[in-house]
Amino acid sequence: MTETTRRGPRVGLFATCLMNAFRPNIGFSAVKLLEDAGCTVEVPASQTCCGQPGYNSGDYDAARALARQVIETFERYDYVVGPSGSCMATIRHDYPVMFEDDPDWIGRARAMSAKSFELLSFLADVLGVTTTDARFEGTVTYHDSCSGLRGLGIKGQPRTLLAGVSGLEVKEMKDSEVCCGFGGTFCVKYPEISEKMVDDKVKNILATGADTLLGGDLGCLMNIAGRLKRIHAPVRVYHTAEVLAGFADGPGLADGPREYE
């Protein structure tokens, strides 16, 4: 038996910018889920951003500079896993495109792409995890974030894993696959359109009667939670990983410590 299989795969955790700054609890949830599944998790300190803000703004040079940095930082791991469909889709899909015409980097970009995964799809599709022994009291509704859904095919995995959480009931919302209006810098470049989109999303969430919203991308969740709180809607918001790890016992996103006492 090789050392790798004995200790489980060695996973580099991609600590996404928003998670790192706004919601460390998601990072710790990811580590717990990965370690429970037998992985050895490391968090390289020299990581920053995947480069997506530059790429989507048309600054391909900047995006490539960041992509090279990610590749150099993470290529020593068996897998690179992050709790975001958006960032991980950038690595999986866009890196090989970014370096299409760069013979020095295309091989490394493709290798990085092949071993990079969004957290829940990694747990379910690669490691075969079907349940975590978490408990969560509440009725939840799940928002399918666009990059995860269409870029990485994340649809069934979170639902399967959530079905195994005791005390939790899922109520699907109408149009769960429609964009919430975040879109990275879109939400501040076109705030009125973004507001209309997030309002539509919020209406669909409220129509389910669920007391909790879950999703897999912090950007979308911050957008939706921010709107929910602005209209004083009594809906808690967590990243799916927080619930699956059993770490959703503290305040939800944008909630104070005594929000629902």
Place this chain on the structure above:
Amino acid sequence: MEIRSKEFKERAVFAIHDASLQQALGKAGYGFVGKRALQVAELPEFEQLREEAKNLKDHILDHLDHYLERYEQAVVAAGGRVHWARDAEEARRIILDICQRVNAKTVTKGKSMVSEEIDLNEALIEHGMEVVETDLGEYIIQLAHEPPSHIIAPAVHKTKDQVSDLFEKAHGGPRKTEVPELVDEARRVLRDKYFRADVGITGGNFLVAETGSSVIVTNEGNGDLTQTLARVHIVTSGIERVVPTLDDATLFLRLLARSATGQETETYTTISTGPRRADDVDGPEEYHVVLVDNGRSKMLAGRFRDMLRCIRCGACMNHCPVYGAVGGHAYGWVYPGPMGSVLTPLIKGLDVAYDLPNACTLNGRCQSVCPVKIPLPELLRELRHLQHQQQLSPALQRRGLKAWRYFATRPKLYHAAEQVAVRVLSALARNGRIRRLPLAGAWTDARDLPAPAGRTFLELWQGKRGQP
């Protein structure tokens, strides 16, 4: 029409606050999306058809010159004529010449987006002709003096009440309020125009190289009457609409109606080949095809070639949440939604249509429903890249990107800055959130900002595990 894409933001804001528009958009959007989903569910080979259609379109585009020449030969063999128009002006000139030569007074038109693209109506009217749109939606917006807001449902932004008002004003009442009555009234008015028409102009959903035929699909039969009853039939079409054989056209027909309106097939699929022959009971005396380039061959040569696969079904806009929020007029030109956000900057200029590729969340829903698998989000990003290269993006954005790159490529500095930011934001927060933040009004005008936890994840992690 004059391009007004520069006013996208203003027009979008207005659209969001226009209650009638929002009512109309809400109804229509769900109708198309739901019906399409049902059709797709009932056709197990739908995905396979998409792949075949994409591949066939790519083949056609690889050999476009060949198929266009074959098509022209076949049109000529059937007694028709093909005219090649480099741009909008040349296309207008060609059509105007034909109309003037046959001394046309009344021109009927089936729905044609290319004719919108080349500003045809204005040119004909300016030269004294009566131009009558015969597609019900086009007729409604013609009465309202508005451009179409959707490529297959041009009056989708109008409510029934607004149509009642327009008809009462144009036809002299009494005011009709039920849809069947309104349709009957339009049919009665239009019937007379068909018989008076000297020239009938239609678009061409497909041009068949094998037979020299043009194929149009409609739900009202107006296209048939337009092209059969006038003395002269003119087809206006983009050069990319040619398909090799009739059999190939059926592949696209199977995808078109399902993707567009969620129908198995449109009510009328009409194939016309050349002018009336000696033993035909009806048909036009002359048959012309005006093939419009207007930027398409430039697209063919570059990185936007995939866009030429478009069969103009409108599925991308039906599924676009931005289109759903603001409607078609906000986009400011002929083609709205995702496909329009690619085409408009390419045809009219990256600067005048700056906002269109940017006003998109890159959510990818359009690509997932496109019957010919156009990677619309990638093309939109590619346009942003060109805009960035040409320094068309706002200076503030370019400076922001520079600063972001400077920090993000220096991890220690980046983390130090993040640590300061989360401490400041945490100090500003109350009850887990920030309600107002200077310089961040674009976010906080509509939403609270969730507060950070006081420390970054990387800080906390190093405190706990202390590993590099």
